[in-house]
Amino acid sequence: MKTISLATQTVRELNQALHAQAIECTEREWQVLAPKGEHNIACGIDQNIAVDVKGHAGYFCAGMNKKAHVTIHGNVGQGVAENMMSGTVRVKENASQAAGATAHGGLLVIEGNAGARCGISMKGVDIVVKGDVGHMSCFMGQAGNLVVCGDAGDALGDSLYEVHIYVKGKVKSLGADCVEKEMRDEHFQALSDLLNRAGIDEDPGAFKRYGSARELYNFNVDNASAY
Amino acid sequence: MCGIVGLYLKNKALENQLGELFYPMLIAMTNRGPDSAGFAIYGDEVAQGTTKLTLYHRDKAYDWSVLARSVQSDMDCGVEWFRNNKVAVFKVQLSAAKASAYIANKTPDVLILSAGRSIEILKEVGLPEKIAKDFNLSRMKGSHIIGHTRMATESAVTMQGSHPFSTGQDLCLVHNGSLSNHNRLREELKRDGVVFQTDNDSEVAAGYLTSRLQKGDSLNGALDNALKDLDGFFTFAIGTRNGFAVVRDPIACKPAVLVETDDYVAMASEYQALTALPGIENANIWEPEPATIYVWERD
Amino acid sequence: MSEDINVNNSLRESATFDRTAMAEIRRAAETGIYDIRGFGAKRKLPHFDDLLFLGASMSRYPLEGYRESCNTSVVLGTRFAKKPIELDIPITIAGMSFGALSANAKEALGRGASLMGTSTTTGDGGMTPEERGQSNKLVYQYLPSRYGMNPDDLRKADAIEIVLGQGAKPGGGGMLLGQKITDRVAQMRTLPKGVDQRSACRHPDWTGPDDLAIKIQELREITDWQVPIYIKIGASRTYYDVKLAVKAGADVIVVDGMQGGTAATQDVFIEHVGIPTLAAIPQAVQALQEMGMHRKVQLIVSGGIRNGADVAKCMALGADAVAIGTAALVALGCNHPKYDEEFKEIGSAAGFYDDYHEGKDPAGISTQDPELMQRLDPVVGGRKLANYLNVLTLEAQTLARACGKNDVHNLEPEDLVALTVESAAMARVPLAGSGWIPGQMF
Numbered sequence: 001m002k003t004i005s006l007a008t009q010t011v012r013e014l015n016q017a018l019h020a021q022a023i024e025c026t027e028r029e030w031q032v033l034a035p036k037g038e039h040n041i042a043c044g045i046d047q048n049i050a051v052d053v054k055g056h057a058g059y060f061c062a063g064m065n066k067k068a069h070v071t072i073h074g075n076v077g078q079g080v081a082e083n084m085m086s087g088t089v090r091v092k093e094n095a096s097q098a099a100g101a102t103a104h105g106g107l108l109v110i111e112g113n114a115g116a117r118c119g120i121s122m123k124g125v126d127i128v129v130k131g132d133v134g135h136m137s138c139f140m141g142q143a144g145n146l147v148v149c150g151d152a153g154d155a156l157g158d159s160l161y162e163v164h165i166y167v168k169g170k171v172k173s174l175g176a177d178c179v180e181k182e183m184r185d186e187h188f189q190a191l192s193d194l195l196n197r198a199g200i201d202e203d204p205g206a207f208k209r210y211g212s213a214r215e216l217y218n219f220n221v222d223n224a225s226a227y
Numbered sequence: 228m229c230g231i232v233g234l235y236l237k238n239k240a241l242e243n244q245l246g247e248l249f250y251p252m253l254i255a256m257t258n259r260g261p262d263s264a265g266f267a268i269y270g271d272e273v274a275q276g277t278t279k280l281t282l283y284h285r286d287k288a289y290d291w292s293v294l295a296r297s298v299q300s301d302m303d304c305g306v307e308w309f310r311n312n313k314v315a316v317f318k319v320q321l322s323a324a325k326a327s328a329y330i331a332n333k334t335p336d337v338l339i340l341s342a343g344r345s346i347e348i349l350k351e352v353g354l355p356e357k358i359a360k361d362f363n364l365s366r367m368k369g370s371h372i373i374g375h376t377r378m379a380t381e382s383a384v385t386m387q388g389s390h391p392f393s394t395g396q397d398l399c400l401v402h403n404g405s406l407s408n409h410n411r412l413r414e415e416l417k418r419d420g421v422v423f424q425t426d427n428d429s430e431v432a433a434g435y436l437t438s439r440l441q442k443g444d445s446l447n448g449a450l451d452n453a454l455k456d457l458d459g460f461f462t463f464a465i466g467t468r469n470g471f472a473v474v475r476d477p478i479a480c481k482p483a484v485l486v487e488t489d490d491y492v493a494m495a496s497e498y499q500a501l502t503a504l505p506g507i508e509n510a511n512i513w514e515p516e517p518a519t520i521y522v523w524e525r526d
Numbered sequence: 527m528s529e530d531i532n533v534n535n536s537l538r539e540s541a542t543f544d545r546t547a548m549a550e551i552r553r554a555a556e557t558g559i560y561d562i563r564g565f566g567a568k569r570k571l572p573h574f575d576d577l578l579f580l581g582a583s584m585s586r587y588p589l590e591g592y593r594e595s596c597n598t599s600v601v602l603g604t605r606f607a608k609k610p611i612e613l614d615i616p617i618t619i620a621g622m623s624f625g626a627l628s629a630n631a632k633e634a635l636g637r638g639a640s641l642m643g644t645s646t647t648t649g650d651g652g653m654t655p656e657e658r659g660q661s662n663k664l665v666y667q668y669l670p671s672r673y674g675m676n677p678d679d680l681r682k683a684d685a686i687e688i689v690l691g692q693g694a695k696p697g698g699g700g701m702l703l704g705q706k707i708t709d710r711v712a713q714m715r716t717l718p719k720g721v722d723q724r725s726a727c728r729h730p731d732w733t734g735p736d737d738l739a740i741k742i743q744e745l746r747e748i749t750d751w752q753v754p755i756y757i758k759i760g761a762s763r764t765y766y767d768v769k770l771a772v773k774a775g776a777d778v779i780v781v782d783g784m785q786g787g788t789a790a791t792q793d794v795f796i797e798h799v800g801i802p803t804l805a806a807i808p809q810a811v812q813a814l815q816e817m818g819m820h821r822k823v824q825l826i827v828s829g830g831i832r833n834g835a836d837v838a839k840c841m842a843l844g845a846d847a848v849a850i851g852t853a854a855l856v857a858l859g860c861n862h863p864k865y866d867e868e869f870k871e872i873g874s875a876a877g878f879y880d881d882y883h884e885g886k887d888p889a890g891i892s893t894q895d896p897e898l899m900q901r902l903d904p905v906v907g908g909r910k911l912a913n914y915l916n917v918l919t920l921e922a923q924t925l926a927r928a929c930g931k932n933d934v935h936n937l938e939p940e941d942l943v944a945l946t947v948e949s950a951a952m953a954r955v956p957l958a959g960s961g962w963i964p965g966q967m968f
Binding site: 011012015016019039040043044046058059060063064066078079082083085097098101102104117120121123124139140142143159161162216217218219220 | 559678716
């Protein structure tokens with residue numbers, strides 16, 4: 001177990017040490033102390049290691065993560081796990097805006113609430129939020145799954161492509177081209193699997209599914225107001 | 228673009244440390260705003276009928292006593308004053324309108340940064356740390372304070388262009404974001420009698436609020452109207468004699484974090500500005516919702 | 527054209543409602559949707575042709591053509607990067623996507639640029655292996671859509687270009703219509719095959735220069751501070767934008783004027799938003815000079831660069847380098863007269879073709895059709911591009927030597943005069959024969 005305190009070392013030194021693990025893995029378990037809301041903590045990791053951030057992180061924590069398992073024991077700022085490719089990121093408290101933005105793979109779990117634009121432009125990541133998500137969540141989401149155990153804010157799934165959205169609570173309003181869809185056996189199975197992987201105990205039967213109506217997939221004059 | 232910070236004390240026992248608690252908050256926002264910085268501190272309230280003004284002259288050695296004597300003799304009223312770097316705080320036994328008009332007329336090279344019973348605005352071009360040290364921020368006392376670090380976007384980096392802006396008594400505003408319809412709004416507000424010193428969009432927002440309050444809106448009502456009439460991206464922190472307010476536009480792209488404990492309410496553009504506050508580890512931390520007005524006021 | 531049918535001068539066309547305007551109104555009435563096309567602004571604008579060089583005379587002496595050298599190399603990204611990019615010529619290939627262009631076209635661009643010791647740039651579709659393989663210096667674009675973005679490609683890049691906008695559509699996002707979203711494009715962009723791609727116009731996880739500063743730090747962290755970070759902006763409020771780009775932490779700033787091309791966007795956007803390249807350059811340079819950053823944060827200018835005179839004039843106005851897009855495609859054979867019959871079959875003509883979005887390009891450049899694509903041989907195309915880049919460089923050197931400069935970067939605004947009031951005001955150089963620079967109040 002290697003411990004780095006950001007009270008005495010810089011984020012640059014931390015990230016350099018974490019990046020070195022991609023070339024030669026000398027340590028599988030890392031602890032980051034005194035993060036104090038700093039930005040870019042543990043971004044760009046490319047190795048199967050575990051990183052525990054003991055406190056609140058700032059913007060872009062675990063950005064572009066590959067293979068690593070990053071847990072933040074606190075809140076995170078904007079863009080946690082943005083563009084993640086694989087691995088896991090778990091936020092024990094709340095996440096700010098654009099959580100999981102444009103991420104291609106892996107699993108992002110938020111045990112508290114996520115802010116606006118959760119999963120914006122997501123490209124294959126699985127995001128599971130125990131609490132609520134803010135407005136414009138999954139805006140232009142392309143692929144992957146978004147599971148919300150709490151409520152969703154305004155304009156959920158606006159301009160959606162092929163993401164599967166599951167919400168247990170209330171949806172304040174749906175965005176352009178996002179509609180409620182039928183929950184079939186394969187969806188119950190997929191949702192159950194997602195909740196298990198996230199370690200969250202919820203009944204899939206309590207969720208509704210939302211997806212793209214696919215009416216904006218090709219330009220049509222009658223949809224002009226939606227563009 | 229910018230960094231904004233605010234601290235409102237619920238526990239009066241902390242009033243002597245207001246500046247000390249606020250200093251690291253302002254400095255933490257340096258990267259977001261290296262061009263200029265400023266803050267509006269509320270405290271040392273004067274009695275009704277007296278006005279406190281913060282006045283600025285670019286010459287640090289300016290002789291304020293001359294002005295003080297002129298006010299006293301020409302307007303037949305009591306004047307107390309003290310200097311803080313390039314700013315002088317004047318306490319004048321006149322209405323705000325009369326005091327401001329006299330000073331603007333008598334000494335046009337003196338800038339009136341604020342007027343009211345409690346507010347003092349101090350701001351300058353330069354790094355936040357320099358400004359905080361020049362004005363001795365960490366020794367200041369008061370009930371609440373809001374501050375700002377500036378990265379100038381479309382207007383010049385000048386002292387007048389710095390935040391906080393005040394266009395009404397005891398009222399000030401700091402802004403992170405960029406308005407898009409401020410030029411036409413400025414023209415309308417000028418016709419309503421609001422006076423502007425800069426091309427800055429944030430000054431227009433301050434002028435708008437002042438105008439609404441003068442028309443009889445409550446603070447909540449004025450901010451409600453602001454959400455309708457102002458276009459663009461904004462997080463505002465507003466200071467009033469008795470408290471402070473925070474509001475974000477409906478799209479809410481510009482950041483904001485709020486923290487509340489039994490002792491205080493604090494606000495910042497980034498969480499890292501709040502990490503030195505006492506009790507932060509167990510504080511309630513959340514982000515304000517878009518298009519929602521948050522107000523804390525003492526009775 | 528009006529003379530042909532204007533028998534006896536009895537017909538008079540309206541300058542306001544000319545035939546082009548009428549045709550567009552009819553098209554709108556038929557379809558109910560805005561016109562989408564490729565290319566940059568087509569209307570006549572104040573441009574580099576309105577400027578002239580003051581060559582050597584009694585007071586200034588020229589350099590000999592071959593024996594006396596005129597340096598063209600430039601280093602980009604000296605401000606913060608550990609590995610700045612060194613280019614042999616001050617002309618780079620601008621960002622154009624795989625998707626908008628065929629794979630062969632992208633490969634040809636890489637080959638040609640590498641032959642001449644300069645860089646190419648990826649576009650709104652991600653990095654292809656062909657492109658990385660064929661281009662010695664590759665700039666990787668970081669766009670609002672983030673199609674195909676991943677840390678491995680980020681680390682393979684020689685520089686990263688954060689795109690806020692482009693000259694053809696400052697404030698607009700990318701656009702690729704369904705007919706060009708093939709299996710390969712769809713897979714790279716994580717889209718269903720055949721959809722009309724809608725692109726975001728803002729970045730998803732930051733808004734504003736204060737948050738951009740943090741995003742730049744993140745990209746530097748991920749790449750261990752090795753490579754330069756560029757910021758690309760469409761020319762609009764250039765003076766403020768350049769200052770903010772410096773404050774946000776850019777190593778290099780790319781300013782793209784309204785003549786800059788696109789593969790597809792609304793015609794109204796192209797023609798009515800953004801300012802001419804000529805008007806943007808002095809604003810950018812002034813902003814850099816006021817911050818003491820001219821030559822320290824390098825400036826790349828693009829939008830309508832066609833020949834070595836354009837290149838030299840950009841240098842004279844203060845740019846460190848230029849980028850070409852449309853011109854590079856023309857060098858590869860875009861709009862070639864030999865395909866005129868085929869252009870006519872698809873409703874256009876050689877020299878007029880701008881329907882890149884339809885993906886039917888007979889020249890095989892702006893298409894994903896496998897048969898059409900074969901018409902462009904990447905090796906032959908690469909050679910042609912290299913030839914063209916060579917001519918641009920030689921022409922620029924010729925003009926620089928004529929002005930007595932041993933480095934194209936020593937050209938200055940004082941070497942230029944203008945032919946019109948507009949170009950004098952925009953370029954901030956005097957009207958030829960007078961000392962007058964109109965509009966000097968900035």
